[in-house]
Amino acid sequence: MKTKFLTIIAAASLFLASCAEYDNFDAPELTLSGKVVYQGRALGVRNNGPQLELWQDGYPLKSPIYVYMNQDGSFSAKLFAGQYKLTRRPDAPWLQQATDTIRVNLTANTNLDVPVTPYFSITNETFTKSGNTINTSFVVNKVVQTANVELVRLYLGKSVLTDQVLRDVRIDGNVSSLVFGAPTSLSADIPDNLKTLDFIYARVGVKATVASEYVYSQVQKIALK
Amino acid sequence: MKKIYIAFALLIGLTMNSCKHDDWFYRESKTTITDEQLWNDPNLITSLLANYYNRLPSLHGVFNTGGMTEIDDAMWSGTRDQNGRNDFQYGNDYGRYWDYGLIRDLNLSLENINALGGKLTPAQKNQFIAEMRFIRAFVYFEMVKRMGGVPLVTKQLIYDFSGDPTPLQVPRAKESEVYDFIYKELEEIKADLAPNNGVATRANRYTALALESRAMLYAASIAKYNSLMAAPISTAGGEVGIPAAMAADYYNKSLTASKEVIAGPYALYNTNPDKGANFYDMLNKKPVSEIIFAKDFALGTKVHRFTYDNIIKSMTEDNEASSAISPSLSLVESFNYLDGSRGTLKDKDANGNYIAYTNPADIFANKDGRLFGTVIYPGTTFKNNPVRIQAGVAVYNNGTYQLTTSAVLGGNYTDGQVWTGFDGPKDDAVDVSNTGFYIRKMVSDAPAASTRGTSAVNWWPWFRLGEIYLNAAEAAFELGRPEALGYVNTVRARAGFPANSLSALTNDIIRNERRVELAFEDHRYFDLKRWRIAHLVWDGTETDPNAVVMGLYSYRVVRPGHPDNGKYIYARVRPTRFRRARLFRMANYYSSIDQTVLNNNPKIVRNPFH
Numbered sequence: 001m002k003t004k005f006l007t008i009i010a011a012a013s014l015f016l017a018s019c020a021e022y023d024n025f026d027a028p029e030l031t032l033s034g035k036v037v038y039q040g041r042a043l044g045v046r047n048n049g050p051q052l053e054l055w056q057d058g059y060p061l062k063s064p065i066y067v068y069m070n071q072d073g074s075f076s077a078k079l080f081a082g083q084y085k086l087t088r089r090p091d092a093p094w095l096q097q098a099t100d101t102i103r104v105n106l107t108a109n110t111n112l113d114v115p116v117t118p119y120f121s122i123t124n125e126t127f128t129k130s131g132n133t134i135n136t137s138f139v140v141n142k143v144v145q146t147a148n149v150e151l152v153r154l155y156l157g158k159s160v161l162t163d164q165v166l167r168d169v170r171i172d173g174n175v176s177s178l179v180f181g182a183p184t185s186l187s188a189d190i191p192d193n194l195k196t197l198d199f200i201y202a203r204v205g206v207k208a209t210v211a212s213e214y215v216y217s218q219v220q221k222i223a224l225k
Numbered sequence: 226m227k228k229i230y231i232a233f234a235l236l237i238g239l240t241m242n243s244c245k246h247d248d249w250f251y252r253e254s255k256t257t258i259t260d261e262q263l264w265n266d267p268n269l270i271t272s273l274l275a276n277y278y279n280r281l282p283s284l285h286g287v288f289n290t291g292g293m294t295e296i297d298d299a300m301w302s303g304t305r306d307q308n309g310r311n312d313f314q315y316g317n318d319y320g321r322y323w324d325y326g327l328i329r330d331l332n333l334s335l336e337n338i339n340a341l342g343g344k345l346t347p348a349q350k351n352q353f354i355a356e357m358r359f360i361r362a363f364v365y366f367e368m369v370k371r372m373g374g375v376p377l378v379t380k381q382l383i384y385d386f387s388g389d390p391t392p393l394q395v396p397r398a399k400e401s402e403v404y405d406f407i408y409k410e411l412e413e414i415k416a417d418l419a420p421n422n423g424v425a426t427r428a429n430r431y432t433a434l435a436l437e438s439r440a441m442l443y444a445a446s447i448a449k450y451n452s453l454m455a456a457p458i459s460t461a462g463g464e465v466g467i468p469a470a471m472a473a474d475y476y477n478k479s480l481t482a483s484k485e486v487i488a489g490p491y492a493l494y495n496t497n498p499d500k501g502a503n504f505y506d507m508l509n510k511k512p513v514s515e516i517i518f519a520k521d522f523a524l525g526t527k528v529h530r531f532t533y534d535n536i537i538k539s540m541t542e543d544n545e546a547s548s549a550i551s552p553s554l555s556l557v558e559s560f561n562y563l564d565g566s567r568g569t570l571k572d573k574d575a576n577g578n579y580i581a582y583t584n585p586a587d588i589f590a591n592k593d594g595r596l597f598g599t600v601i602y603p604g605t606t607f608k609n610n611p612v613r614i615q616a617g618v619a620v621y622n623n624g625t626y627q628l629t630t631s632a633v634l635g636g637n638y639t640d641g642q643v644w645t646g647f648d649g650p651k652d653d654a655v656d657v658s659n660t661g662f663y664i665r666k667m668v669s670d671a672p673a674a675s676t677r678g679t680s681a682v683n684w685w686p687w688f689r690l691g692e693i694y695l696n697a698a699e700a701a702f703e704l705g706r707p708e709a710l711g712y713v714n715t716v717r718a719r720a721g722f723p724a725n726s727l728s729a730l731t732n733d734i735i736r737n738e739r740r741v742e743l744a745f746e747d748h749r750y751f752d753l754k755r756w757r758i759a760h761l762v763w764d765g766t767e768t769d770p771n772a773v774v775m776g777l778y779s780y781r782v783v784r785p786g787h788p789d790n791g792k793y794i795y796a797r798v799r800p801t802r803f804r805r806a807r808l809f810r811m812a813n814y815y816s817s818i819d820q821t822v823l824n825n826n827p828k829i830v831r832n833p834f835h
């Protein structure tokens with residue numbers, strides 16, 4: 001009797017223990033990280049703004065995996081091992097390149113720089129503080145020859161998340177007098193609510209008429225004290 | 226032996242029975258209705274139509290409290306779990322609408338009534354067909370204004386099991402083709418709808434014209450203003466974007482339809498000499514001469530809870546949630562003064578000092594009557610009772626006012642008078658206004674309307690004459706016709722402005738007039754979209770009073786011995802619960818198409834920016 005009892009318990013525990021393997025997936029373990037680059041330099045973007053898209057073939061239904069970017073153009077995604085296609089979405093400050101996908105064979109943690117073609121790029125940016133004014137000098141380069149500049153702007157903000165949406169000061173540059181490839185300067189007075197801070201952050205952004213997002217310089221931290 | 230007899234008899238009995246009464250098996254079912262019965266019985270068809278009318282789509286309409294708090298006219302002050310409405314960006318799929326289930330139902334009905342409805346009189350049949358085609362045009366209009374050109378499916382799509390689904394894969398029509406389809410349908414059916422004239426809850430001749438007026442205006446302004454953008458939003462195949470050359474024709478069609486409605490049997494509601502109360506009555510009472518087409522409600526059968534959701538805090542008749550919609554300061558300020566000056570409230574003088582007012586409502590004096598009819602502000606009344614809106618007291622101390630609020634609503638200050646009113650406003654509070662304003666428009670004043678047991682039965686206006694006047698004004702103004710001015714002045718006169726209050730029009734005047742006249746009636750989101758200024762007005766800037774829902778808090782002055790003692794001052798505030806400025810991106814001009822639709826039909830072109 002006792003052996004029978006033990007057998008039943010043993011069988012039951014075996015039965016219970018054996019399920020776990022089948023109906024649960026492990027969480028994705030591999031990391032795909034990198035940044036969007038143009039000519040080797042990371043592009044600054046709006047926080048929570050432009051995205052990349054990952055697709056995977058071999059399943060009956062397709063749905064994209066959105067990859068969001070940080071302020072400095074870096075991104076990372078947790079994924080399963082497999083073959084992915086990475087596309088550069090519209091709704092970004094660079095060309096869509098919809099048919100030009102990047103194949104990613106993910107077998108280990110991978111670092112991938114995604115080359116993009118921004119409509120404009122910002123180089124040689126310098127930010128200086130003189131008295132209560134932030135002066136900046138930068139060069140706007142035309143990358144896509146058909147693109148036109150809609151806005152050139154200087155932003156000041158309280159935090160590293162400074163962009164078109166999150167900012168305290170925004171100064172518009174004169175688009176008609178903008179010369180591509182030559183230094184442009186802008187300056188902004190520091191408003192009263194920022195004067196007392198130890199640091200503020202500054203950034204320039206350029207928007208093409210055909211784009212919905214700005215391309216930015218990297219955020220510059222400026223010590224006030 | 227005996228057994229054989231019995232078996233034999235049974236066998237005979239069994240065979241005899243079954244010959245004659247075949248029809249016994251073919252009796253009419255008492256539980257199902259056949260297609261022949263349905264399509265030949267006007268009563269059954271009418272009740273089917275009721276189902277279709279009930280499914281007419283809207284985005285922020287039909288008393289959609291939540292939707293109304295997702296634009297710049299208001300913020301959400303209800304339960305905290307829905308505070309996402311104050312802390313969101315319009316997603317890529319915001320406003321997505323792809324309802325081919327309803328289109329299929331309508332196509333099926335149209336085919337069946339034609340094939341099977343032989344016993345209907347031709348007049349009956351034509352009227353039913355016209356009503357269904359009206360509903361179909363309405364649904365296509367809702368789709369085109371959110372998604373751009375959509376597949377035009379006008380008959381049932383039936384799979385033939387051949388293994389080849391391509392005949393079912395209809396590509397997207399051009400955006401202009403969908404608008405042309407709507408126009409053509411409405412022109413064809415408007416005569417057949419005449420038997421419904423005088424009925425506000427079914428499509429009649431003027432309902433078709435009203436839809437035509439609105440749809441053609443949308444098409445025209447997209448044609449004009451999309452082309453004026455620095456980079457027009459369009460696809461190569463024209464699924465999105467209408468050529469600028471088509472604008473004038475669409476404006477003309479809209480104006481013609483509007484004029485026909487204005488010449489019809491409707492009149493602007495104008496019976497109450499108190500213009501503010503008159504504007505409120507116009508939507509609260511029914512039937513009124515102004516409403517062209519409405520979704521009606523009736524006690525005991527079909528009610529809505531807009532009043533329960535939004536009644537002012539101190540006048541709730543039920544427990545739990547209330548006061549969800551808090552109108553914004555920018556909406557209040559868009560109501561101009563009756564002398565024609567801009568509606569910016571004078572809360573501070575040129576030196577930045579508070580201006581004190583004797584009565585709480587004095588700062589709103591001499592404003593457009595529609596302000597009273599739309600918004601409940603400090604010092605006004607609701608259901609003939611004074612509202613108790615007061616944020617706190619302002620104690621004068623060392624040369625400045627210290628603004629203090631009570632911990633509980635309705636508390637008294639140390640001087641024995643009101644500290645914070647029962648109606649708030651209270652920052653970061655639930656079920657009480659966070660902006661200092663409540664909504665009055667469409668909040669019913671009927672007894673027990675704010676209880677869940679009874680609920681409200683005021684109707685939802687799909688089309689009303691006030692809108693048609695403004696449609697006509699906009700179309701005429703764009704066409705450079707002189708009559709535009711008269712249409713706007715007529716609408717303004719009903720709101721309490723003197724006759725011929727404007728002598729010249731601008732785009733801004735017309736646009737502002739639409740905002741104040743049609744607030745909370747599911748127009749603003751689509752208006753800003755078709756004028757292509759949504760991304761400029763809702764630019765996501767945290768310091769922009771248009772993108773941020775601001776509030777205005779009133780304080781009673783405590784400054785003994787000073788003439789301002791006991792008067793009221795007002796402070797502009799940004800409510801804590803409003804977390805993120807409205808951000809409308811280029812991608813929101815046309816919503817993204819669902820990935821399953823793209824998976825199923827490779828002929829569908831994606832929308833720009835998606």
